[in-house]
Amino acid sequence: MSSISSLPVVTGNAAFTAKVSDVRERLESQIPTTLRLPSSLLDNLPLDVTGIPESCGLLSENELAITDLDATAVCDKIAKGELTAVDTVTAFGKRAAIAHQLTACLTDYFLDVAIAQAQELDDYFKREGKVFGPLHGLPISVKDHIPIRGRWCSVSFLSTLAVSTEDCDMIRILRSLGAIFYVKTTQPQGGMTLECLSFYGRTLNPYNSNLTAGGSTGGEGALLAMKGSCMGLGTDAGGSIRAPCANCGLYGICPTAKTLPTRGYTWFQYGADGVSQSTGPMCRSARDMKTFLHAINSAGAALSDSSLIPIPCAVPDLSQRKLRVGIMTHDNVVLPHPPILRALEIAKQKLSVAPNIELIEYIPYDHDRGYNIIRETYFEDGGQIVRRHLDAGGENITPLLEWAISPPFTKDHDAAGIHALRNERDKYRFNYSDHWNIAGCDVVLCPPGPGTAGLHETMKYWGYLAIWNLLDYPGLVFPTGLKADPSIDVIRESFEPMSDSDQYNNSLYDPELFVGAPISLQLVARRFNDGLLLAAQEIIEKVIKS
Known part of the structure; x- marks a missing residue:
């Protein structure tokens, strides 16, 4: 498969080169052959690749319609029985595979696992006549250093690459609310620069490939801009949510630190808390930020994470004052x-x-x-x-x-x-x-x-x-x-x-x-x-x- 992510952009010794080759082969093998773009297209890409998913012929009209929805609309339609979780995650998963080949935005792709989880949710909805939780069936893409049980995780140093043995608190909470996980996304070497460049490759801005998608949550930025996700989970200690959102024309919030759970996130400087890391959503609409924050705040995260400050995110009515x-x-x-x-x-x-x-x-x-x-x-x-x-x-x-x-x-x-x-x-x-x-x-x-x-x-x-x-x-x-x-x-x-x-x-x-x-x-x-x-x-x- 011809892929942007196969370009050699980070170097090292012979052992490093061999391991990186294995990592990239693993990632490329996860993309189904039915979703691979032709080499003739990949070798002659325009600067702006955002229109390719609509024109490449790999997505049905229904799948294109689903991936045009924001997260709030997805949750609403699933709750009304107008969409199934399986159809939803399949559509976004297929579009994510296309997005990766154009921008090198993914580190792990596990749509088969996501579809199995979605089927369980659809069975629950059919059996109980109601949603499992407020985010029932919502596909959420996740930054690489945020652990998901059984999936690859790192802080984009090769020395930190491993399969996570358990969910971190945020993933556990999102699962309990009905969310589905299907991809993980790129970040820079060490997670501390404003451009995603690591052993996974260089992530490109979908609107202009000569530009960066941003960092450190840059893979999310590129994926969301390509509509391969309708909501992404990122972190921010120096602009890592806001920079990719700004670069890619998205909505994203860096909340006050220690108001949302980060316990269990993988890092390389544990205890270096002179600047607190925040975590939050990256979205395609403003209302999706509220959807995410309200859902997480309803879950009582502070009960399991003693470092959190249990302050609800109350949105005031500003209509009566300047x-x-x-x-x-x-x-x-x-x-x-x-x-x-x-x-x-x-x-x-x-x-x-x-x-x-x-x-x-x-x-x-x-x-x-x-x-x-x-x-x-x-x-x-x-x-x-x-x-x-x-x-x-x-x-x-x-x-x-x-x-x-x-x-x-x-x-x-x-x-x-x-x-x-x-x-x-x-x-x-x-x-x-x-x-x-x-x-x-x-x-x-x-x-x-x-x-x-x-x-x-x-x-x-x-x-x-x-x-x-x-x-x-x-x-x-x-x-x-x-x-x-x-x-x-x-x-x-x-x-x-x-x-x-x-x-x-x-x-x-x-x-x-x-x-x-x-x-x-x-x-x-x-x-x-x-x-x-x-x-x-x-x-x-x-x-x-x-």
């Missing part, structure tokens, strides 16, 4: 590329005349300082654990991971150094809270990154995303419906860089290279205001798209 929206054009460190600035200007114009919104020019508080703190916090041992895993697998480091763990921001701290760094983090959090109070915003609308989806190997500025992880402020990303257009998003005539990172980011911009990239925006609220964030997003998106 929503105070701060708008941040840039962070005083890096000026976003023209497509993002265009979307922000449109948003500003429309929000400024909306009767139910008070628009505030939001001035960021020392984001350069905050970004420096969190970069130092990610790898408090100077990257020693990373290098040990690379050595154990005979694996060479990818360029972006090498950049992420390199000085001056990454240092090998002793205990006193870690204490001092945590103290700097906490002081910054207090300072930022005071700043937000003075600004008086309910939410802040801002860029999701320094541009749209980036060119491969270039995603080096995480500041627009990671700053909110440092503060533990929930953030979500949503599509504007706009795409990068070379005829509109022209190169700036004059440019005075605000920083070295700004100079680098500006040097990357060529309007022709980003053609077709979705343009998304990010919305942020204060800690534990996840419900407010969801309510505000609905209002703001409606105004922007009016």
Whole structure:
């Protein structure tokens, strides 16, 4: 089978090369021969491959109709008996196989197991006359490092690759709600960069293969954009849900940390909790974020995970008061590329005349300082654990991971150094809270990154995303419906860089290279205001798209 995922993009010693060959052969053998695209097509792909599932002839009209549905509609139709779980997971599973051949987005494919689970649910529905749970029959795709019993799992170091012996808490809860699992998706080497490049290959952006789908939950981003999934499960400690959603024109939320279960997730730096990892949904509609959060919150996850804070995600009614929206054009460190600035200007114009919104020019508080703190916090041992895993697998480091763990921001701290760094983090959090109070915003609308989806190997500025992880402020990303257009998003005539990172980011911009990239925006609220964030997003998106 000809496949993008067979391209050799990560190297190592002879033992590494042999093992990687076995891994990729295993993955490719999981794709049924009836779903394989012809070599003549794979060898001559357009930049934008999103239309191929409709034109390739491998999906029926009914399957195409099913995969056009969002997760909320899937659950509704199954509950009404208008769809079966078997037909639903079969449709999404077949489309996922097509998506993988075009974007290299999967790490494990087990549609046969999913169909067996779906049949059990259909039998239950026929026997009992009701659904098993609120997510009965919903196919959910899952990021690679989240363990599913009996399936392959890793943090994308070859040394961590293994078959999981049990479900983690989140998977167990989703099963109890009726969800079905059928694929696992790619992430970067070590799970800590904004581009998916690992021994599985390089994941491509479906809208423009010269661009990255994002990271670290990039496989989910590509799969969802290709409609090979209607809901994906990801994690986010520096933008790993929001970056792929922004790059691929999706909806995704990074909730306040420790409000959703992560117990049992595979990782490589256990105990390194200077920045808390969050977990959440990646979706094709805004309402699907609510569907997911409401379902998980109903399951009492805090009873089995003592680290969780049992705060319900209550979505308030904002119809009786004005929503105070701060708008941040840039962070005083890096000026976003023209497509993002265009979307922000449109948003500003429309929000400024909306009767139910008070628009505030939001001035960021020392984001350069905050970004420096969190970069130092990610790898408090100077990257020693990373290098040990690379050595154990005979694996060479990818360029972006090498950049992420390199000085001056990454240092090998002793205990006193870690204490001092945590103290700097906490002081910054207090300072930022005071700043937000003075600004008086309910939410802040801002860029999701320094541009749209980036060119491969270039995603080096995480500041627009990671700053909110440092503060533990929930953030979500949503599509504007706009795409990068070379005829509109022209190169700036004059440019005075605000920083070295700004100079680098500006040097990357060529309007022709980003053609077709979705343009998304990010919305942020204060800690534990996840419900407010969801309510505000609905209002703001409606105004922007009016």
